[in-house]
Amino acid sequence: MEVGASISEANRKKKVGIGELERVGPDPVEEIEKIIAGVLVRRVILRTLLSYGPQTGPDLRWGISKYNEIGDELFRNQMYWTLKDSFDRRINGVSDALLYFNLKHLEITGLIIRERSELEYKSKVARINPLKIQLIRQYFRDIIPLACISGFDFDDDKWRLTRLYQKLRRTKLLYNQGIDEGMNFTILPEGLKSKISAGIPRNQLFEIPLNKMSYIEVYNFLRRKIEDLLQTHDVIINVTLGSRFFTIALTQIAFEYNLKIFYLDPQENIIWIKD
Known part of the structure; x- marks a missing residue:
């Protein structure tokens, strides 16, 4: 019995594959x-x-x-x-x-x-x-347009946000995944929006007041924005940039709302954290 169980377990692991997550519990x-x-x-x-x-x-x-x-x-x-x-x-x-x-x-x-x-x-x-x-x-099995949302709060690295938008335009994400034009949003701390160089539409940037930068308030701000988007769009989460507050809050929301999460590596490869 134990031998049979071991063989079954080995076959299961082989089927799942290294680096893949096995679904636990009911679909x-x-x-x-x-x-x-x-x-x-x-x-x-x-x-x-x-x-x-x-x-x-x-x-x-x-x-x-x-x-x-x-x-x-x-x-x-x-x-x-x-x-x-x-x-x-x-x-x-x-x-x-x-x-x-x-x-x-x-x-x-x-x-x-x-x-x-x-x-x-x-x-x-x-x-x-x-x-x-x-x-x-x-x-x-509804197919609807996609929106993408990310958080960014490094004042001294603000040039990275412009580069990130440029990279996203070059990747297959915007073309094959079907992100709607103008639906790639970034949440910023108050005052950072005006410092970002040209190339990013201002209506795709949203600011959080500086006195609302605790974790729970960042989480609630992001959650409200995502809930609004979910009425008309499928939402995916980008955690390429941002501090721990933004990254953890977005990841928590993604798991709570069953959203996809990705990271764009330096070689412009899309790494799906939750697909």
Whole structure:
């Protein structure tokens, strides 16, 4: 038995390979499948929130009703949802109980968040939990534009940031990975933006106030920015530059939000830390 176990373990290690990470535990996408459990209403709720952002109960009821009529392809058409008020607003076969039972299930399992509407206090709005948005996109196999975000705070090495942007333009990252034009962002301490030489668009640089440079405040600033980007883009993290504060905060966020992390070495090779 021990010999068999040793052979099995050796074969497993050979299959995984040196330097590769073996997945531990269940596949997160399979976990989402288990939560949906074949219930179409849950799938449509997630598809609606992922494609069109936060929604009220009545809009979700209408969406579920129309999904049953028109199917997935037309339902995902942005124009159809934008012009939904022009269509028949009757809701067939979707009761309040059916909707809210499944909303509660998705909320308890952590896939969505429900909170009071800012416009109508009595109404609740459902949205995808930002921590789960990448996993849900993987489940639906959605392909969306990429954004890249990095942190930089070395005043005496500011020229490296310009060189980094130049290197990124030359690498396959921007071309093969599909980073959107103008979506390569860098977070800087206050006052550093004006010192950086030309060549980097100013709307791609964001400053943190100097009195907010503790680890937790840097982390929260980066987290809020990344959550905003995740609404419309797949986000990858660049840890080539920056102090320990920025690097550790970005790495922590990447693991919490299931984001890819890379490092660009001096030879302009992309080293994926988390892919």
